[in-house]
Amino acid sequence: MAEVSYVGASRVFAGSPPVRAVDQLDLDVADGEFLVLVGPSGSGKSTALRMLAGLEDVDEGTIQIGSKDVTNVPPKGRDIAMVFQSYALYPHMTVAENMGFALKLRGTPKTQIKEKVAEAAAMLDLTKYLDRKPKALSGGQRQRVAMGRAIVREPSVFLMDEPLSNLDAKLRVETRANIAALQQRLGTTTIYVTHDQVEAMTMGHRVAVLKDGILQQCDTPRALYDKPANAFVAGFIGSPAMNLKTVPLAPEGARLDGIVVPLERTALSAAQSAGLSSVTFGVRPESLRLASVEEEGIDMTVELVEELGADALVHGAVKIGDGSERFVVRVDGRTPPQLGQNVKIAVRDASEVHLFHPETGERLTD
Amino acid sequence: MTVLQTSRTDPTPPARKGRRRATALSGTDRIVLLLMVGVPTLLHVALVWVPTLSSVLLSFTSWDGIGDLDQITFVGTRNYVDIFTAYPRFWPAVQHNLIWLAFLILLPTSFGLLLAVLLDRQLKFTRIYQSVLYLPVVLALAMVGFIWQLMYEPNLGLVNNVLGIAQSSPVDWLGDSDINIYAVLIAAGWKHTGYVMLLYLAGLKSFDPSLKEAAALDGANGWQTFWKVTFPVLKPINVIVLVITVIEGLRAFDIVYAINRGRNGLELVSVLITDNIIGESSRIGWGSALAVILLVISLGFIITYLVQVFRREERT
Secondary structure, three states: OOOEEEEEEEEEEOOOOOEEEEEEEEEEEOOOOEEEEEOOOOOOHHHHHHHHHOOOOOOEEEEEEOOEEOOOOOHHHOOEEEEOOOOOOOOOOOHHHHHHHHHHHHOOOHHHHHHHHHHHHHHHOOHHHOOOOHHHOOHHHHHHHHHHHHHHOOOOEEEEEOOOOOOOHHHHHHHHHHHHHHHHHHOOEEEEEEOOHHHHHHHOOEEEEEEOOEEEEEEOHHHHHHOOOEHHHHHHOOOOOOEEEEEEEOOOEEEEOOEEEEOOHHHHHHHHHOOOOEEEEEEOHHHEEEEOOOOOOEEEEEEEEEEOOOEEEEEEEEEEOOEEEEEEEEEEOOOOOOOOOEEEEEEOOHHHOEEEOOOOOEEOOO | OHHHHHHHHOOOOHHHHHHHHHOOOOHHHHHHHHHHHHHHHHHHHHHHHHHHHHHHHHOOEEOOOOOOHHHOEEOOOHHHHHHHHHOOOHHHHHHHHHHHHHHHHHHHHHHHHHHHHHHOOOOOOHHHHHHHHHHHHHOOHHHHHHHHHHHHOOOOOHHHHHHOOOOOOOOOOOOOOOOHHHHHHHHHHHHHHHHHHHHHHHHHHOOOHHHHHHHHHOOOOHHHHHHHHHHHHOHHHHHHHHHHHHHHHHHOOHHHHHHHOOOOOOOOHHHHHHHHHHOOOOOHHHHHHHHHHHHHHHHHHHHHHHHHHHHHHHHO
């Protein structure tokens, strides 16, 4: 068990211009923490993980595991175990041999290997399958063998590279919970890569959001959701995504479709002191509501209603300036509006509005 | 929902439905299919099975190949008995074939594997190396024989000149019946190495790179990764290479025929077959018996191996 730190770590792929797959990454992972690296494809999250594993060179900066600088240490010297997206199980070995391979290479006595493999197999419900080859297992079982192979090693850090992406939706949700529980129980520092923000939010103690190789924000899931550091994080975290529109600024608030949506004073003054005439206005679907006819609200034409059972998502068009923008509102599932209906929507509370700089995307509200 | 509705509105009565589905091909489809399956089958039977079975039948007869078919006289197993007991060229030829096989399995196969592993490491100009090493494979063995005849020429050939013995005491590589089989094997191996290399290279290219990464993280060094992970995972390629090597070893013919018509230390079973069937003696029955012996040996090797492989597959 150990803490992990990236200190200005970069990976640059040759080419013209060179691609900075991971750019000056600074990240500290505490001992026993479950950290999730999340981002769209090409964000450098897998590369960052592979740099820690020693499978990818570190071109600038350093990486430390525990107090040891491992920047130039080969993979086998880093005391880490990795679960691959493809699981990378050795096809010619049985489940038990797969799980015990690392110990066998280390020269661990056979009885001890058997003991440890049996222990891990019991934990993962694999005891029945120890003599089978990977190809005789289902996707979920293979995934568990890959986990087992990592656990048996008792490494100081677990690395997981999208380990659930080859499972079907139901199994994924189940396994998600199992991995989180297992990590809790073992208390091993874990770094987990995913492109799925739901996985990131549900599993991570902290979540690091990457985009184009640059760390955008690293914080608890709650903090990412409530206070996204910039417009990218705001749009990436949360499902359905936050409504993010660039709108003109009025003295008391943001101007949408003729009305002015009041904003918090601190936010407004921040925007005004920056000398902005427009802002990127962000509001989550659940921070919007349907307004009654008498109330002041934003006119919206309903284009799509997605009923989810407990609630419904109403997609509609709102006029902003000369064009029209799509908004999503989360409403009570029992009384959704009809398709094509004209409704009025309003912001539940001014404090739930996020404001971002229209060009840099930086958060203006605090 | 939709599935239920369509099956309900299906106008075809249920009894006929099954029959219709079984023959859901249009007339043209059937003709095309019949031609595509039939023509190759006919060709295969006519060009492979008929000659094979005829050879087996002819091996029990005595016939000089001249004149009508009523000249063929049935002699039972006499050809076989005579080949095994009273044919001086037979056992040396079998021995040469076995040497050939052992050599091909040991040297070119392992060397081809080594080259494949080296070329798979994304060297610069790897394509050029691959092409150069594969080039001998596309040459006919007779051509290879011709090229190496020039190499082995006692006074002007490259080999003796490089060794510096071309003038003083030249070795007649192909003329000396004690060593010429090995000289020819080097030429044949030169060709076979490229073939094996290409097969292994194809296997390595389709190899999941994360397996090697997993092995590296598990603490394996390069040597352990290769022998404990890469090589066992390439098992299907190993099977193909072995079968091809056995076939190459047993059917070798053209290279020795191009060099000295397969005499003077270069006798092979295939040469004896050719000599007896199309040579001056023209003993069709005798030659056929030799051919059947070779066929049985090849089948023995290949069937044994395949049965073992499939049994092992089933057990897992």
